[in-house]
Every structure is written in structure tokens, then in C-alpha cells.
């Protein structure tokens with residue numbers, strides 16, 4: 001049986017494996033695995049290397065990591081961290097409040113006295129680690145781009 005040679009429909013000299021013209025350029029600080037980047041960011045460490053600090057204030061990232069020079073201040077997390085904080089807090093506080101309301105029928109002032117501080121405490125406790133994890137996710141996804149560093 002004679003084998004037929006597959007011929008590229010356009011050109012006979014086409015390469016066997018297609019490669020994009022623009023190859024991915026790894027930034028000097030590298031691209032960490034997703035789990036590493038999330039965990040490092042969650043604990044306030046540089047998502048790229050895990051050794052430097054991520055924040056210089058409550059939510060302000062350092063200009064660049066002191067260990068690997070990743071330009072962390074250029075990563076724009078924008079509204080994603082508050083979105084996740086609201087999502088998490090709402091899914092905990094609202095069911096608790098509804099359960100307590102049905103179980104005990106407390107007066108409104110008591111519900112407010114319990115659940116308003118609880119909501120504030122949860123949002124303040126979650127905002128920083130969630131922002132760190134979001135920055136970690138963005139570092140894993142390749143932000144900021146190395147060419148932006150020039």
C-alpha cells in the first residue's frame with residue numbers, strides 16, 4: 001500500500017508546527033504557579049517571589065518588590081477585591097441574619113447592633129488578603145507586562 005504525503009493546502013514549505021510570531025516573553029520576576037501566587041498574595045507577600053512585602057499601607061502595594069523588583073504598584077486590581085469581599089461577606093452575614101430573625105425574632109436595634117459591626121469587621125478583615133490574592137492572580141496571568149516596565 002502506497003502512503004500518500006499530506007501536503008499543506010497553501011504551501012508545501014509550511015512548518016510542521018505552527019508557532020505564533022509573537023512569543024511569550026517571561027518577565028524578569030517570572031510567572032508563579034496559580035496556587036503559589038494566590039497564597040503569597042493572600043498573606044501579603046510578593047506574589048512573584050514570595051519574599052518581599054506586597055503592601056506598604058493597608059491596601060497600597062509597594063512600588064516594586066524589594067527582592068525581585070516586580071513592579072507591583074502597576075498592577076490595577078480595581079474593583080475586583082471589593083466585589084469578592086461583598087460576595088463572601090454577603091453570603092455569610094445575610095443567611096446568619098435571616099436565621100437569627102426567624103429563630104428569635106429580635107428587635108431591629110439588636111439585629112443592627114450585631115450584624116452591622118459584624119459586616120464591618122468582616123469586610124475590613126477580608127479586604128487586604130483578598131486584594132493580595134487578586135494581585136497574585138494578576139501576576140500569575142502575566143501582569144504587568146515586561147514591556148510596560150521599560
Ligand SMILES: [Zn+2]
Pocket residue numbers: 046047048049050051052065066067068069070
Ligand atoms: Zn518579589
